[in-house]
Amino acid sequence: xxxxxxTVRANNLKQKPEPDKLGxxxxxxxxxxxxxxxxxxxxxxPRITPYQPxxxxxxxxxxxxxxxxxxxxxxxRTEDDEILLxxxxxxxxxxxxxxxxxxxxxxxxxxxxxxxIELIDLERDWxxxxxxxxxxxxxxxxxxxxxxxVAPAHSYKFLIILSPVGSYYPEGIHPVGxxxxxxxxxxxxxxxxxxxxxxxxxxxxNAQEKASGxxxxxxxxxxxxxxxxxxxxxxxxxxxxxxxxxxxxxxxxSILEGITRMSIIEMLKDWGxxxxxxxxxxxxxxxxxxxxxxxxxxxxxxxxxxxxxGELQWKEKTIIINNRETGDLAKKLYNNxxxxxTGKLADPYGWTIKVKEKVTKQGN
Amino acid sequence: xxxxxxTVRANNLKQKPEPDKLGxxxxxxxxxxxxxxxxxxxxxxPRITPYQPxxxxxxxxxxxxxxxxxxxxxxxRTEDDEILLxxxxxxxxxxxxxxxxxxxxxxxxxxxxxxxIELIDLERDWxxxxxxxxxxxxxxxxxxxxxxxVAPAHSYKFLIILSPVGSYYPEGIHPVGxxxxxxxxxxxxxxxxxxxxxxxxxxxxNAQEKASGxxxxxxxxxxxxxxxxxxxxxxxxxxxxxxxxxxxxxxxxSILEGITRMSIIEMLKDWGxxxxxxxxxxxxxxxxxxxxxxxxxxxxxxxxxxxxxGELQWKEKTIIINNRETGDLAKKLYNNxxxxxTGKLADPYGWTIKVKEKVTKQGN
Numbered sequence: 239x240x241x242x243x244x245t246v247r248a249n250n251l252k253q254k255p256e257p258d259k260l261g262x263x264x265x266x267x268x269x270x271x272x273x274x275x276x277x278x279x280x281x282x283x284p285r286i287t288p289y290q291p292x293x294x295x296x297x298x299x300x301x302x303x304x305x306x307x308x309x310x311x312x313x314x315r316t317e318d319d320e321i322l323l324x325x326x327x328x329x330x331x332x333x334x335x336x337x338x339x340x341x342x343x344x345x346x347x348x349x350x351x352x353x354x355i356e357l358i359d360l361e362r363d364w365x366x367x368x369x370x371x372x373x374x375x376x377x378x379x380x381x382x383x384x385x386x387x388v389a390p391a392h393s394y395k396f397l398i399i400l401s402p403v404g405s406y407y408p409e410g411i412h413p414v415g416x417x418x419x420x421x422x423x424x425x426x427x428x429x430x431x432x433x434x435x436x437x438x439x440x441x442x443x444n445a446q447e448k449a450s451g452x453x454x455x456x457x458x459x460x461x462x463x464x465x466x467x468x469x470x471x472x473x474x475x476x477x478x479x480x481x482x483x484x485x486x487x488x489x490x491x492s493i494l495e496g497i498t499r500m501s502i503i504e505m506l507k508d509w510g511x512x513x514x515x516x517x518x519x520x521x522x523x524x525x526x527x528x529x530x531x532x533x534x535x536x537x538x539x540x541x542x543x544x545x546x547x548g549e550l551q552w553k554e555k556t557i558i559i560n561n562r563e564t565g566d567l568a569k570k571l572y573n574n575x576x577x578x579x580t581g582k583l584a585d586p587y588g589w590t591i592k593v594k595e596k597v598t599k600q601g602n
Numbered sequence: 603x604x605x606x607x608x609t610v611r612a613n614n615l616k617q618k619p620e621p622d623k624l625g626x627x628x629x630x631x632x633x634x635x636x637x638x639x640x641x642x643x644x645x646x647x648p649r650i651t652p653y654q655p656x657x658x659x660x661x662x663x664x665x666x667x668x669x670x671x672x673x674x675x676x677x678x679r680t681e682d683d684e685i686l687l688x689x690x691x692x693x694x695x696x697x698x699x700x701x702x703x704x705x706x707x708x709x710x711x712x713x714x715x716x717x718x719i720e721l722i723d724l725e726r727d728w729x730x731x732x733x734x735x736x737x738x739x740x741x742x743x744x745x746x747x748x749x750x751x752v753a754p755a756h757s758y759k760f761l762i763i764l765s766p767v768g769s770y771y772p773e774g775i776h777p778v779g780x781x782x783x784x785x786x787x788x789x790x791x792x793x794x795x796x797x798x799x800x801x802x803x804x805x806x807x808n809a810q811e812k813a814s815g816x817x818x819x820x821x822x823x824x825x826x827x828x829x830x831x832x833x834x835x836x837x838x839x840x841x842x843x844x845x846x847x848x849x850x851x852x853x854x855x856s857i858l859e860g861i862t863r864m865s866i867i868e869m870l871k872d873w874g875x876x877x878x879x880x881x882x883x884x885x886x887x888x889x890x891x892x893x894x895x896x897x898x899x900x901x902x903x904x905x906x907x908x909x910x911x912g913e914l915q916w917k918e919k920t921i922i923i924n925n926r927e928t929g930d931l932a933k934k935l936y937n938n939x940x941x942x943x944t945g946k947l948a949d950p951y952g953w954t955i956k957v958k959e960k961v962t963k964q965g966n
Binding site for chain 1: 669703807
């Protein structure tokens with residue numbers, strides 16, 4: 239089995255977009271990583287190729303039964319022009335947990351991380367350097383077998399594509415409004431909620447439209463069983479600061495195991511805060527508000543890092559949190575996490591990995 | 603907007619497979635139907651083309667967020683060499699319900715049915731004529747926009763591909779063993795369970811593997827909330843005959859609205875049977891067995907039409923139903939539905955549509 243990475247370079251490199259026009263996931267770099275899977279070969283033929291379309295038979299399983307997983311992480315440019323990754327090993331671990339849930343064959347986490355690093359190294363000029371920008375990394379696996387039977391595929395493709403992305407907060411971090419969804423469901427115990435698989439995301443669009451219709455920018459998901467306990471915000475995890483204590487929903491089997499979530503819990507504990515992972519109901523949050531004890535609410539995820547919540551609408555009631563301002567704790571967490579990610583602050587936790595420059599530059 | 607169907611015929615027609623080698627969804631015909639969607643154009647450019655691969659950017663949304671729907675129906679060849687479709691209007695209606703849940707733009711049901719009929723007419727030689735065989739029809743829609751934002755796509759492709767399929771029961775209709783799943787969940791109220799979307803299917807693979815590991819061929823799904831009420835069997839609806847009465851789970855918001863299910867309910871009522879759509883718990887089924895009142899259990903769906911259940915395993919208990927033989931009611935329903943589908947029996951319900959021959963045959 240050939241496991242050695244083969245590289246075919248693009249003949250013509252693209253013009254890089256202006257840093258203030260990046261947005262999210264609109265532009266892609268010159269190269270991508272691809273490898274294939276067949277039952278009798280395992281994962282094979284790892285290669286870096288020019289960024290290019292995929293050609294698939296219309297009967298390929300990905301088009302019919304949604305057998306797919308993905309990951310999302312970022313590469314950051316430091317002031318010294320080093321390229322840093324933030325806990326990429328955790329993304330590889332989670333990808334294999336997602337693979338397990340979707341009956342997709344496991345990847346070799348260390349090996350794939352090496353391939354990913356080689357790709358980033360080749361594309362290091364694509365990592366933008368403006369405040370808040372980064373290179374978004376999207377590894378994903380799709381079932382490619384050409385067959386309509388309802389069963390795990392016998393062939394897959396694993397790809398990594400890269401997209402330079404703009405600042406989530408071009409005008410500085412600011413709070414968003416959230417609509418508490420009590421009809422649609424994101425995920426349930428025994429379902430696929432902990433996996434990063436496509437179906438979870440398209441399943442959320444109806445609720446997102448409803449939130450927008452209510453003038454709010456994101457959805458807060460309640461548990462499917464009782465429509466009572468808080469699960470996530472949009473595609474982020476969520477934290478509540480109540481009377482000095484930080485509370486986040488415990489991983490219940492239907493909540494995504496966020497790597498930013500995990501990092502924030504570790505950081506808060508390191509700072510001496512009380513952090514509790516437990517069930518928290520929407521009633522409890524509204525009751526805390528009524529008692530004047532709801533100090534801060536914020537979402538956490540790779541895209542925004544920290545997304546403060548300024549307004550929470552549940553049925554006919556809307557509450558304003560912290561006078562619609564970013565709370566001190568959210569601000570401190572944002573500055574510290576992004577500081578570590580971009581190398582501006584020391585990394586006492588060993589979370590960042592430097593992408594060493596080893597690819598020999600060609601021509602131009 | 604061009605809505606008129608354009609046809610480009612294949613230069614070389616494929617060899618048709620032997621009827622006893624067909625299997626399910628392995629072979630595809632010479633042509634397919636395609637149309638596109640853009641926000642500013644609506645659905646446009648409907649066309650029949652040679653069956654061919656699809657080329658998509660790796661950032662196409664279908665590969666990341668699972669925004670897709672599909673349908674499944676069959677064309678049958680009668681003894682007089684007519685081609686019949688079974689209630690295809692119901693598939694079009696359901697596809698739009700799925701589209702709504704997945705935030706995919708609606709199709710024009712009548713127009714798409716016309717396109718589908720044109721495609722079947724062109725491919726009529728592909729409808730096999732051996733006992734139990736048919737031409738399986740797979741309409742599907744995928745999100746094609748090249749963008750990684752988590753939101754409904756602005757562009758889509760709708761395709762119809764056709765696959766000649768073998769008999770589900772090459773050795774005659776026979777009962778299967780079923781494993782009652784009490785850990786994994788297929789769907790929940792407020793989720794996507796009533797929609798035919800890819801994510802529902804890949805989410806079921808873990809449980810299917812567990813059923814196989816327990817020596818059973820399919821999964822019986824319980825409700826997500828209490829793990830108590832029966833929902834579906836595999837990807838079929840399910841019926842229980844208890845003490846003369848036929849019971850099937852009521853459409854709860856997490857059960858697929860099967861067209862075979864609907865037809866069987868209508869047929870049973872027409873025959874004077876008592877059919878009740880209501881919640882039915884797994885305890886009730888096992889209690890009925892203990893009292894000697896569980897007469898028949900069968901699944902219903904497009905693939906098998908009727909799939910009798912001979913064995914039901916729930917935790918440590920296994921019950922044998924009707925001495926592992928196909929029940930009289932299951933047999934009668936199977937014979938009558940397949941009789942109407944294949945034109946062997948009269949169609950008093952107006953369920954079948956004849957595909958009139960209007961395409962001018964070229965050459966060979």
